[in-house]
Amino acid sequence: MEYCFAPLEGITGYVFRNAHHDFFPSVDRYYTPFITPKQGKSFTSREWNDVLPEHNEGICVIPQILTNQAEGFLKMAQQLKALGYEEVNLNLGCPSGTVVAKKKGAGFLAFPGELDAFFSEIFEKCDRKISVKTRIGKEDPEEFGPLLEIFNRYPLEKLIIHPRVQTDYYKNSPNTDVFAFALKESKNPVCYNGDLFDLEKIRTFREDFPSVDSIMLGRGLLVNPGLLEGAKRGAADQMSGETGNGLSTAPAPDPKRMLAFHDRLVEDYCHILSGERDVLFKMKELWFYWGKLYQDQEKYLKKIKKAQKLSEYKTAAKWLFTECSAKQPQNYGF
Numbered sequence: 001m002e003y004c005f006a007p008l009e010g011i012t013g014y015v016f017r018n019a020h021h022d023f024f025p026s027v028d029r030y031y032t033p034f035i036t037p038k039q040g041k042s043f044t045s046r047e048w049n050d051v052l053p054e055h056n057e058g059i060c061v062i063p064q065i066l067t068n069q070a071e072g073f074l075k076m077a078q079q080l081k082a083l084g085y086e087e088v089n090l091n092l093g094c095p096s097g098t099v100v101a102k103k104k105g106a107g108f109l110a111f112p113g114e115l116d117a118f119f120s121e122i123f124e125k126c127d128r129k130i131s132v133k134t135r136i137g138k139e140d141p142e143e144f145g146p147l148l149e150i151f152n153r154y155p156l157e158k159l160i161i162h163p164r165v166q167t168d169y170y171k172n173s174p175n176t177d178v179f180a181f182a183l184k185e186s187k188n189p190v191c192y193n194g195d196l197f198d199l200e201k202i203r204t205f206r207e208d209f210p211s212v213d214s215i216m217l218g219r220g221l222l223v224n225p226g227l228l229e230g231a232k233r234g235a236a237d238q239m240s241g242e243t244g245n246g247l248s249t250a251p252a253p254d255p256k257r258m259l260a261f262h263d264r265l266v267e268d269y270c271h272i273l274s275g276e277r278d279v280l281f282k283m284k285e286l287w288f289y290w291g292k293l294y295q296d297q298e299k300y301l302k303k304i305k306k307a308q309k310l311s312e313y314k315t316a317a318k319w320l321f322t323e324c325s326a327k328q329p330q331n332y333g334f
């Protein structure tokens, strides 16, 4: 099984990616948050830093592009080729209103004719591998049939499917019927993405879809960065005949390791961000996810959220990791 870390804009940039790879080396491929081609301009400094090879040493990284313009896509793919990337990923899943209004991300799915013309041009002219991360439609899962016919006309490296429509955002459950249809009818290799938050969910998914050999996880890996170590350990146990289901339980990572991972993030963000406020903002964002991992963490979490100085913040975070024990995986309430 191949495990991919989903792109999460604002969170899984190169600082997070490197720390995760060093502390929890369990992911096969990391997809970057989207990069957007801009007319007459090259990368922003954030985008450039994210894809620089020296910022991604030893990690398998696939840059993701968000656009509906073949010319911009091709130019960016060329620049990424010069940096050594062999594959680029196209974002057809972003549900954000501003992106969709520009006919990009999941918004592009509502224009199948234009999408087909876009694919025709990029597949004719691009000499890199192209994978696609898509939702199953703009408003109605019925849109997916015709969309799959388009995808099937082109040699995608991988079709990553998040089986929700744009208007779901992250509500409702992933549509496994449409995913099953995609799996049966796709001429391209398929990767599943959506709501695999814990090992039990991964196990059920693998039982339901035993032919899928690539899955992508986002929020589950943010909550529990060590989640896939349990999955890999389970698969190894199964090969040696020690467990039946191929998945061990994945408790929250040892608090000492979590604290070390956390401290590394703080240190690295301090190096690249311009002040304590920005570092605090970045770290507090992560607590939306980590806060779900431990028991009786409320009073520490409150201190973390209220902290205005990095020193106060670090003390509160250390307390939480030292004092709180892990919860059993549960419904995280996303």
Ligand SMILES: Cc1cc2nc3c(=O)[nH]c(=O)nc-3n(C[C@H](O)[C@H](O)[C@H](O)COP(=O)(O)O)c2cc1C
Residues within 6 Å of the ligand: 006, 007, 008, 009, 010, 011, 032, 033, 034, 064, 091, 093, 094, 133, 162, 193, 194, 195, 196, 216, 217, 218, 219, 220
């Ligand atoms: C904060 C946030 C940022 C995201 N940024 C991106 C992005 O840049 N590109 C993309 O394709 N998907 C993005 N996504 C979607 C995720 O990659 C993923 O498809 C989604 O979270 C569902 O997977 P999960 O249930 O495993 O989290 C983002 C999602 C969230 C919550």
